[in-house]
Amino acid sequence: MRQHVNPLSQFFQLYIEIPKPNQLFDDKNLPIHLDIGCAKGGFLFDLAKSNGGWNFLGIDIRNALIDFAEKERKNLEINNLRFIFCNANVSLENWLLALDSNKLERVSIQFPDPWFKRRHQKRRVLQPSLLFALASAMPQGSELFIQSDVYSVIKPMIELIKNSNCFDSSDEFDNLWLADNPFNVYTEREIYALKKGLTIYRRLFYRNKRIPEKFSIYFN
Numbered sequence: 001m002r003q004h005v006n007p008l009s010q011f012f013q014l015y016i017e018i019p020k021p022n023q024l025f026d027d028k029n030l031p032i033h034l035d036i037g038c039a040k041g042g043f044l045f046d047l048a049k050s051n052g053g054w055n056f057l058g059i060d061i062r063n064a065l066i067d068f069a070e071k072e073r074k075n076l077e078i079n080n081l082r083f084i085f086c087n088a089n090v091s092l093e094n095w096l097l098a099l100d101s102n103k104l105e106r107v108s109i110q111f112p113d114p115w116f117k118r119r120h121q122k123r124r125v126l127q128p129s130l131l132f133a134l135a136s137a138m139p140q141g142s143e144l145f146i147q148s149d150v151y152s153v154i155k156p157m158i159e160l161i162k163n164s165n166c167f168d169s170s171d172e173f174d175n176l177w178l179a180d181n182p183f184n185v186y187t188e189r190e191i192y193a194l195k196k197g198l199t200i201y202r203r204l205f206y207r208n209k210r211i212p213e214k215f216s217i218y219f220n
C-alpha cells in the first residue's frame with residue numbers, strides 16, 4: 001500500500017458527492033465528528049462504539065483503506081459511523097457548505113501527510129479554502145483537534161487556524177501542547193509515535209463567534 005498519494009494529481013481531482021447526513025446515518029439529528037484523513041479508521045471505530053450519541057464520518061483519499069474500513073463497519077453493524085473515499089480538498093467543501101448549522105460539533109485532522117517542502121504546500125490537506133468551509137459549518141463552541149509528530153507540519157496549520165480569527169486555543173497562553181489525546185482514543189499513527197517515543201504536538205481549538213472571511217485566511 002502506498003503511504004502517500006499526490007492529492008494534486010489528475011486522478012484525485014474527481015469530485016465525489018458526499019451523501020447528506022440523513023443518507024449516511026440512522027439518526028441524522030446527532031452531532032457529527034468529522035475525521036479528515038482517517039486511514040483505516042481505528043480511532044473512529046473506538047469512538048463510535050462508545051459514543052452512541054454522536055455520528056462519525058471519516059474521509060480519506062486512499063480508497064483501499066476506506067474499503068477496508070467500510071467492510072469492517074458493516075460486519076460490526078455500526079450505524080453511527082461511515083467512511084467515504086474522497087479528496088478532502090475537492091469534495092468536502094460542498095458537503096460542509098450544505099450542512100445544517102449546529103451539526104458539525106467536532107473536526108479532527110491527525111498526523112496529516114508530511115509535505116515538508118514549501119513548494120509542496122499546496123498538497124497539505126489543511127488549505128485556506130477548506131478551513132474557511134470548516135469555520136463556516138462549525139457552530140460556536142465546536143472543537144477542532146489537530147495533532148502531528150512533525151513540528152514543521154503542525155506549525156503552519158496552527159498559523160493558518162490562528163489567522164482565520166475563527167478559533168480560540170484551548171491553551172490560555174497559546175503556546176503549550178496538549179499532554180495527551182483529549183478523547184483517550186488513539187489513531188494508528190499515534191500508537192506508532194507513542195511506541196517510538198516521538199514527540200507529539202497536539203492542539204485543541206474552539207470555534208468562536210467571528211464570521212469567517214474567505215480572503216483573510218492564507219498561509220504566511
Ligand SMILES: C[S@@+](CC[C@H](N)C(=O)[O-])C[C@H]1O[C@@H](n2cnc3c(N)ncnc32)[C@H](O)[C@@H]1O
Pocket residue numbers: 005007036037038039059060061062065086087088089109110111112113114125187188189190
Ligand atoms: C499519515 S496518515 C494518518 C492517518 C490517521 N489520521 C492516523 O493518525 O493514523 C494521513 C492520512 O491522510 C490521508 N490524506 C492525505 N491527504 C488527503 C486528502 N487531501 N483528502 C483526504 N485524505 C487525505 C492519507 O491518505 C492518509 O491516510
